Amino acid sequence: MSYRPQASHFINGQYVDDTDGEPFDVIYPHTGEVIATLHIATAAIVDAALDSAKAAQKEWTALSGTERGRVLRRAADIMRARNRELSEIETKDTGKPLSETLIADPASGADALEYFGGLAGTLTGEHIPVAGGDFVYTRREPLGVCVGIGAWNYPIQIASWKAAPALACGNAMVFKPSEMTPLTALKLAEILHEAGAPAGLFNVVQGAGSVGHSLITDPRVDKVSLTGSVPTGRKVYAAAADGIRHVTMELGGKSPIVVFDDAHLENAVAAAINGNFYSTGQICSNGTRVFVQDALYEKFIARVAARMDNAIIGDPMDETTTIGPMVSARQRDIVTNYIRIGQDEGARLVKGGKMIDGDGFYIEPTLFADVTDEMTIAREEIFGPVMSVLRFSDEQEAINRANATEFGLAAGVFTSDLTRAHRVAAAFEAGTCYINTYNLTPVEAPFGGMKASGVGRENSKAAIEHYSQLKTVYVGMNDVEAPF
Numbered sequence: 505m506s507y508r509p510q511a512s513h514f515i516n517g518q519y520v521d522d523t524d525g526e527p528f529d530v531i532y533p534h535t536g537e538v539i540a541t542l543h544i545a546t547a548a549i550v551d552a553a554l555d556s557a558k559a560a561q562k563e564w565t566a567l568s569g570t571e572r573g574r575v576l577r578r579a580a581d582i583m584r585a586r587n588r589e590l591s592e593i594e595t596k597d598t599g600k601p602l603s604e605t606l607i608a609d610p611a612s613g614a615d616a617l618e619y620f621g622g623l624a625g626t627l628t629g630e631h632i633p634v635a636g637g638d639f640v641y642t643r644r645e646p647l648g649v650c651v652g653i654g655a656w657n658y659p660i661q662i663a664s665w666k667a668a669p670a671l672a673c674g675n676a677m678v679f680k681p682s683e684m685t686p687l688t689a690l691k692l693a694e695i696l697h698e699a700g701a702p703a704g705l706f707n708v709v710q711g712a713g714s715v716g717h718s719l720i721t722d723p724r725v726d727k728v729s730l731t732g733s734v735p736t737g738r739k740v741y742a743a744a745a746d747g748i749r750h751v752t753m754e755l756g757g758k759s760p761i762v763v764f765d766d767a768h769l770e771n772a773v774a775a776a777i778n779g780n781f782y783s784t785g786q787i788c789s790n791g792t793r794v795f796v797q798d799a800l801y802e803k804f805i806a807r808v809a810a811r812m813d814n815a816i817i818g819d820p821m822d823e824t825t826t827i828g829p830m831v832s833a834r835q836r837d838i839v840t841n842y843i844r845i846g847q848d849e850g851a852r853l854v855k856g857g858k859m860i861d862g863d864g865f866y867i868e869p870t871l872f873a874d875v876t877d878e879m880t881i882a883r884e885e886i887f888g889p890v891m892s893v894l895r896f897s898d899e900q901e902a903i904n905r906a907n908a909t910e911f912g913l914a915a916g917v918f919t920s921d922l923t924r925a926h927r928v929a930a931a932f933e934a935g936t937c938y939i940n941t942y943n944l945t946p947v948e949a950p951f952g953g954m955k956a957s958g959v960g961r962e963n964s965k966a967a968i969e970h971y972s973q974l975k976t977v978y979v980g981m982n983d984v985e986a987p988f
């Protein structure tokens with residue numbers, strides 16, 4: 505298995521490298537083998553990326569929105585045409601099964617490019633009449649150079665969800681993928697260039713936190729958009745604050761799914777399976793605290809356990825596989841440790857719980873029952889295939905317990921009682937709520953967190969607010985009066 509990108513970085517319309525940068529390996533999680541070695545961006549690389557973004561932004565913002573949109577929509581078409589190639593690279597980089605990447609990852613990136621490409625020509629200001637025939641108009645202007653920083657779980661999706669609205673609004677972007685998954689952001693850069701984006705409009709530089717830090721503290725940068733954990737979010741937000749930079753923070757979660765007695769059992773079970781085991785549990789909005797009402801409790805656990813027997817764990821390149829490895833040995837060990845803590849603290853291990861021997865970073869999908877609110881596995885984000893089921897009796901109790909967390913990314917409710925569904929959705933302290941389904945993120949709908957889970961929204965028209973700013977122009981139509 506190998507996949508070698510042409511070079512580590514993509515700057516000013518071309519692949520570039522600087523071998524003075526410290527080398528780092530790209531590891532295929534199925535086998536643990538090194539598939540490529542790239543270099544961390546040096547100061548010269550970061551400088552070149554920011555300079556080229558600054559120059560390209562001027563050229564790009566001079567185009568009409570329709571012209572910018574055409575480039576983004578062309579990029580969406582190229583991405584769809586290259587879906588299999590991109591999906592295979594994504595699978596090699598992340599270990600996610602091809603059965604997922606073929607339908608979810610580049611496809612969701614292409615949706616973002618298409619959607620924001622369509623919106624680009626519609627971005628306008630307002631005309632506001634005021635007293636005496638004077639009027640005000642507003643101009644919706646880009647922010648300038650945006651920095652995007654990605655997590656490792658959805659590399660091409662995260663890069664596209666940030667690039668598409670940023671570019672639609674007339675900004676340029678320098679994107680730093682996670683050092684765990686550096687490959688497909690380079691492909692996005694290549695595709696945007698092929699689609700006609702000016703050289704330098706979307707650059708990719710590699711590295712870990714220190715490269716991220718040098719980007720977000722650079723005076724050429726106007727906006728920072730991070731997808732990552734809450735601790736990283738705190739650091740990035742603080743660093744951006746020093747320069748009063750705009751931010752979008754898409755951070756972690758510990759989201760609840762509340763299943764009432766009157767729920768459609770198989771739908772709730774399927775949603776809990778998707779919301780805990782898809783992408784081997786490495787999804788920020790996963791519903792990792794599943795609250796089930798008394799009368800349905802044991803039945804629910806039995807059905808989840810039975811359906812877990814149908815999981816096909818193994819080679820992610822085999823299109824029948826439904827559970828791949830964890831992204832890294834480190835992440836596998838973090839999750840294994842949480843499973844041990846869950847057992848030590850008295851949760852009932854119903855299924856799974858073990859590492860799978862071999863060179864790949866595999867772990868069994870794991871189901872815990874009788875989890876209580878104070879247990880570590882009910883409080884901390886695990887970011888792995890571990891479902892915790894908790895028992896509850898009444899609605900208000902479920903709402904209070906669901907909200908008793910610093911996070912607020914997503915929440916779900918399953919019930920056949922229409923008014924209760926909306927009442928509970930309104931009471932959830934979470935940015936993205938679901939009724940009788942879970943974890944769907946169409947580009948048309950805003951996505952993002954409340955509380956410690958984030959600031960701002962991605963996708964939908966709401967994202968435009970986070971990649972543009974309004975300028976007010978007051979037009980005087982009368983003589984100017986002064987007191988003397």
Ligand SMILES: NC(=O)C1=CN([C@@H]2O[C@H](COP(=O)(O)OP(=O)(O)OC[C@H]3O[C@@H](n4cnc5c(N)ncnc54)[C@H](O)[C@@H]3O)[C@@H](O)[C@H]2O)C=CC1
Pocket residue numbers: 653654655656657658680681682683711712713714715716717720731732733734735736737739740753754755756757787788789885887913953957958
């Ligand atoms: N809300 C959302 O949309 C999503 C959130 N996530 C969250 O991401 C986390 C998992 O991803 P990880 O890559 O482990 O997150 P992480 O927080 O370790 O790293 C995220 C990115 O930030 C960079 N970074 C780290 N320290 C930095 C610093 N001081 N300055 C600038 N950049 C820095 C990393 O190199 C990486 O590119 C989970 O908490 C998950 O919930 C993941 C996907 C979606």
